[in-house]
């Protein structure tokens with residue numbers, strides 16, 4: 722399943738932030754970018770625990786990477 726992934730600054734491994742629904746009708750689409758719409762983040766970023774090393778880091782929306 723395609724997902725938005727983040728790269729952990731501690732262990733440098735990526736982990737899934739959000740899985741993108743395979744049903745196109747449920748998939749948010751960004752008409753401006755012509756890609757899947759990124760999930761919303763608060764303006765100051767979001768503290769998320771890494772799925773690999775369990776360290777919590779601050780992430781910003783622009784750090785999301787689309788992974789098929």
Ligand SMILES: [Zn+2]
Pocket residue numbers: 729730731732733734771772773774775776
């Ligand atoms: Zn990590």
